[in-house]
Amino acid sequence: MLYIHQAEAISPQEIVTNKLEVKEPSYEGVPRNLLRRMGKSVRMGIGASAPILRSTPRPVSGIVIGTGNGGTADSYSFLQQMKEYGEELLTPGTFSQSTSNAMASQLSMMDQNNNYNLTHVHRGLAFEMALLDVSLLSLENERAFYLLAGVDELSPSNYALDEMEGWYPPGIVAGEGAAAFLVSGKPQNAMAAVRAVATLHSSDPEVVRKQLEKFLATHLPAGESISGFVSGENGDARLSDYYKACTTVVGPGTPVILFKKRCGEYPTASAFGLWLACQRLSGEGAGNYLIYNTYKGRQHSFILLTGIAH
Amino acid sequence: MKRVFITGMGVISAIGNTVTENHSALQNGVCGISMPPHSSPDLSKVPLAEVALNNQLLRERLQVFDPAVTRTTLLALHAFREAIQDAGLSGEEISSDRTALIGGTTVGGMSQSDELFRDVSQRYSASPFLSSYDCSSVFMFLQEQYRMKGLIDTINTACSSAGNAIGFGMRLIRSGLAERALVGGADSLSKFTISGFNALHILSPEICRPFDRSRQGLNLGEGAAFLVLEGEDTIPPGKKIYAEVTGYYNASDAFHPTSLSANGEGPYLAMQGALGTAGLKAGEIDFINAHGTATENNDESESRAMIRVFGEPPPFASTKSNTGHTLGAAAAVEAVYSLLSLEHQEIYPGLHFSAVIPGTELQPETIWRQLPLRHIMSNSFGFGGNCVSLIFSKS
Numbered sequence: 001m002l003y004i005h006q007a008e009a010i011s012p013q014e015i016v017t018n019k020l021e022v023k024e025p026s027y028e029g030v031p032r033n034l035l036r037r038m039g040k041s042v043r044m045g046i047g048a049s050a051p052i053l054r055s056t057p058r059p060v061s062g063i064v065i066g067t068g069n070g071g072t073a074d075s076y077s078f079l080q081q082m083k084e085y086g087e088e089l090l091t092p093g094t095f096s097q098s099t100s101n102a103m104a105s106q107l108s109m110m111d112q113n114n115n116y117n118l119t120h121v122h123r124g125l126a127f128e129m130a131l132l133d134v135s136l137l138s139l140e141n142e143r144a145f146y147l148l149a150g151v152d153e154l155s156p157s158n159y160a161l162d163e164m165e166g167w168y169p170p171g172i173v174a175g176e177g178a179a180a181f182l183v184s185g186k187p188q189n190a191m192a193a194v195r196a197v198a199t200l201h202s203s204d205p206e207v208v209r210k211q212l213e214k215f216l217a218t219h220l221p222a223g224e225s226i227s228g229f230v231s232g233e234n235g236d237a238r239l240s241d242y243y244k245a246c247t248t249v250v251g252p253g254t255p256v257i258l259f260k261k262r263c264g265e266y267p268t269a270s271a272f273g274l275w276l277a278c279q280r281l282s283g284e285g286a287g288n289y290l291i292y293n294t295y296k297g298r299q300h301s302f303i304l305l306t307g308i309a310h
Numbered sequence: 311m312k313r314v315f316i317t318g319m320g321v322i323s324a325i326g327n328t329v330t331e332n333h334s335a336l337q338n339g340v341c342g343i344s345m346p347p348h349s350s351p352d353l354s355k356v357p358l359a360e361v362a363l364n365n366q367l368l369r370e371r372l373q374v375f376d377p378a379v380t381r382t383t384l385l386a387l388h389a390f391r392e393a394i395q396d397a398g399l400s401g402e403e404i405s406s407d408r409t410a411l412i413g414g415t416t417v418g419g420m421s422q423s424d425e426l427f428r429d430v431s432q433r434y435s436a437s438p439f440l441s442s443y444d445c446s447s448v449f450m451f452l453q454e455q456y457r458m459k460g461l462i463d464t465i466n467t468a469c470s471s472a473g474n475a476i477g478f479g480m481r482l483i484r485s486g487l488a489e490r491a492l493v494g495g496a497d498s499l500s501k502f503t504i505s506g507f508n509a510l511h512i513l514s515p516e517i518c519r520p521f522d523r524s525r526q527g528l529n530l531g532e533g534a535a536f537l538v539l540e541g542e543d544t545i546p547p548g549k550k551i552y553a554e555v556t557g558y559y560n561a562s563d564a565f566h567p568t569s570l571s572a573n574g575e576g577p578y579l580a581m582q583g584a585l586g587t588a589g590l591k592a593g594e595i596d597f598i599n600a601h602g603t604a605t606e607n608n609d610e611s612e613s614r615a616m617i618r619v620f621g622e623p624p625p626f627a628s629t630k631s632n633t634g635h636t637l638g639a640a641a642a643v644e645a646v647y648s649l650l651s652l653e654h655q656e657i658y659p660g661l662h663f664s665a666v667i668p669g670t671e672l673q674p675e676t677i678w679r680q681l682p683l684r685h686i687m688s689n690s691f692g693f694g695g696n697c698v699s700l701i702f703s704k705s
Contacts, residue, residue, distance in 0.1 A: 079427045082505050095506035096567050100466040105694025108562040114579055117562035122464040123446040129463045136485050164435035201453050
């Protein structure tokens with residue numbers, strides 16, 4: 001069981017045509033000179049993580065980040081520089097900020113943290129693999145606290161790539177954001193707990209259905225049911241069979257929370273789904289939420305979150 | 311704690327397309343770095359370490375003609391195939407939901423950066439690269455080719471990516487989440503990284519000289535390597551075992567986005583931690599495959615960290631003088647070299663060394679020789695301060 005003690009998110013506030021965009025806060029407490037050099041994904045990730053790092057008396061025992069794309073705006077801007085100036089006279093700022101591990105690295109420097117530091121980049125499962133990683137860490141060291149976060153930015157270049165590939169037909173909304181969590185193996189003062197996380201690669205709704213059955217049979221305690229289905233459905237008709245398959249497993253009457261209405265579509269959107277589920281469950285006290293998400297119909301994940309009665 | 315062994319390996323680099331070719335090149339001190347670069351002179355004005363096979367030859371060998379499959383993925387597939395054949399894994403074993411695939415890369419599909427930039431700017435929606443620009447495209451391709459049902463992950467901690475992939479695979483087996491893990495890394499030369507490293511002023515205008523006082527920087531290389539990791543309880547009796555993964559530690563230098571702290575805090579903690587997880591004393595390490603990129607910063611910082619850990623460090627050298635710096639693949643390529651050292655009880659010298667760094671005075675190995683070897687440490691440190699040490703032990 002992985003206990004969540006604190007959950008923070010920076011999520012979109014406004015919609016511009018079909019893009020849910022984050023209007024960034026002022027990031028109080030983050031040095032201005034650092035902020036100026038950071039790309040948006042790094043800023044959002046740090047903005048969501050900083051309150052957590054400030055709240056822990058000691059540096060956390062690990063910083064584990066999931067990001068599908070890293071700094072795409074910076075990558076593109078460095079490519080643009082290369083086009084304009086050739087190989088010479090380039091400034092390295094956007095290059096070093098574009099790497100996927102830039103955010104985890106910045107956090108380690110801000111927190112003066114010499115501990116475990118890892119960035120998972122497995123596209124639509126990047127956050128889930130980070131979650132699995134901290135779950136293992138907390139089994140290896142039950143007394144330790146870890147920072148877990150998922151972040152992706154919506155930049156003109158990654159929007160263009162997905163749009164050209166046909167992922168934004170009318171009605172489908174792109175998004176971005178960061179969600180960060182303080183987690184440990186200790187139940188004291190936890191707001192919710194992750195019972196299990198599972199991932200799979202498949203393009204067959206039937207495989208997803210069977211895997212979900214197996215997942216719940218293994219991890220949902222006998223006699224308990226799913227009280228909330230936190231669904232990543234984004235309205236894309238090509239993906240609806242996967243969500244239907246999961247609905248048949250959790251029960252058609254189960255309340256559904258469509259989290260992408262608030263955060264849009266992006267590779268680590270499930271991190272926002274987990275944040276939302278934590279908010280709900282910490283208020284309700286008891287219950288089991290299933291978070292199911294698919295990214296482009298090829299990658300799928302299940303997260304089983306349970307409430308804690310205080 | 312469940313023990314984790316290596317039962318297969320594969321590698322492709324500038325000094326060879328197979329484990330056997332790499333082995334003989336290491337024994338003979340072959341340098342794969344060339345100036346000017348032989349196959350792609352347009353790439354750069356600095357020396358590079360290129361894999362001898364161009365894309366067309368790789369495609370023919372692998373029978374992969376989909377233009378969306380980038381060079382990084384072709385290199386990964388080449389090494390992956392060799393590793394699974396070496397371990398004698400069946401198709402069912404590879405696709406089993408108990409088999410994990412964990413890969414590290416920094417470039418991923420960005421190796422096609424020019425084409426990608428053109429296609430995005432011109433909104434060319436038939437571009438084959440739309441879904442292959444990211445890091446995960448490399449390992450998603452392997453997953454699809456081999457219909458893998460187990461845990462699949464892509465890690466990017468810059469130049470220590472494959473080291474963390476090996477470590478994560480080991481932890482998955484120890485925890486019981488996988489029975490075996492195919493772990494490794496791949497990176498190919500790309501204008502994107504060459505330009506980036508150039509802008510950081512750490513590319514050497516000449517062939518690199520790890521741990522030499524007048525070193526001028528690193529040479530970029532390319533390559534891929536995979537290991538087959540299996541838990542002790544799933545290895546059939548009589549199966550060939552190369553070594554045991556006994557130590558893995560991930561530490562953060564927390565100093566600077568693109569350089570290491572002067573006293574090598576992250577490297578020091580990674581090496582100490584790896585000794586701790588392996589339950590070994592510093593004096594028990596017989597050889598260190600150093601990160602040794604030949605940048606001003608790395609070699610001095612790593613030397614200071616080695617002195618802090620070992621006092622008088624054991625024999626060490628950097629094979630980056632053979633292969634160039636293969637970035638996200640480096641830790642996997644060098645894991646293969648460490649395993650060859652253990653198997654053949656021999657050490658591979660660093661090339662192009664002439665004088666020690668003043669202040670640290672550490673002398674890397676410069677000639678091939680045989681030596682009783684039980685435990686080898688392999689270091690990898692990445693941008694962002696991501697430091698990893700691994701220990702491989704003869705079983």
